[in-house]
Amino acid sequence: MNYTIGQAFISEVLGTGMLILLGGGVVANVILPRNKGFNGGWIVITFGWCIAVMAGVYVAFKSGGYLNPAVVLGVWASGAKTLAPGIDMTATNALLFIVAELLGAFIGAVLVYLAYKKHFDEDADPATKLGVFSTGPAIRSYAWNFITEVLGTFVLVFWVLVSGKTPAQIGPLAVSLIVLGIGLSLGGPTGYAINPARDLGPRIAHFVLPIRGKGSSDWAYSWVPVFGPIVGGVLAGLTGHWFVG
Template sequence: MGYLGEFIGTFVLMIFGAGVGASVNLEGAYAKASAKAGWIMIALGWGLAVMLGVYTAAYFGAPGHLNPAVTIAFAAGGIISWKIVPGYILAQIVGAFLGASVVALHFYPHFKKTKSDQGNTVAIFATVPAIDNKLFNFISEVVATFAFILCLLTLGNFAEGLKPLVVGLLIVAIGFSLGSTTGYAINPARDFGPRLAYAVLPIPNKGSANWDYSWVPILGPIIGGLLAVFLVKIV
């Protein structure tokens, strides 16, 4: 049913995605010392992370959603059965948690060298808003995810051929255009799983997991995805 593919694909997504977050934020990492255009590096890194995650998921027989907002929207649109939704979401969250855990292990000496006021924050793994205004942060996540899934729906089977590359470029485009308000979670699993990992793992010098914000990157993407699929259905 694709559960293994969704798990491994999201695991790969988070290794590369959280990896770029750690590279540009932690002390002693070459990327932090040399990356003058940090946002460009992050946007490109996350785009490539999504592309590689989709390709990996497809290899293991999954559709490459890697994202509960996509899974729920596709079920609401009749593209997939609601029966597989809980299993997909669980696989995505666990994959994201474990991917973030690998990054925490890989960069452990750099976490030890970096205090919370130097970049050792939950933003390495999850999203935080540039300006903390939860209503508008929620709207930002709705808009960004609406745009993402609206474009995704036009690709049909987006896990075949070169389409995962297009999906990766779509993520880059969202990062460049809509992402700088909230860090563009557009994916509840990619935010919740790594946020939980940051909270529970013995990461030295870590800051707050910012749980009071965590509902925004969960509900915003789900609402945005539903709006996108409903628009496509009615037109």
């Protein structure tokens, strides 16, 4: 069934909002004080994001469930002619998808704040509160953090491109499992943004929301989880064009 660009726009907003609500929510549950999931650990976070991706992709069925500007740009670089059934791959349509993803990510982050408002009011390190919204490096080294994000996003986008050629396809569950794998294998150094919207939209929300004791939004690092995934996605698209044909 074909959908209009307007329907696809709303689909990406809702799907990315769901992604961030559940993904940011699991982070909040694990790291903010006095939560029932406090100190649940990295495995809980990675599985929570896995489920968040699956839910977001299902919600965004009208647009193809991109949820990620790096995936949009990677698919474009692969030579695809359409973004979704009935929606041509043009610069305008790609930009609308990306804007929708950023908007959805911002809204999702605001909803996480509302869900955990009383826990944000508790005393906690400002970096912990920022960590609910956006990623940060375990060891700050911009060049190496950038490389990590490039690699993680390359794995995601290249897998998306080649998986459609395999005889066994399990849809959103498969996408969520590859994100789980990336988190478990490559997520440690940077928190695996692998998605410019996932980091930038919530970081903007952190900047504008009246969060008690929130501190800096760490704009000095913010370019890494934006441009690293873009580079990784485009490289994966070009590689996929050569490999898949």
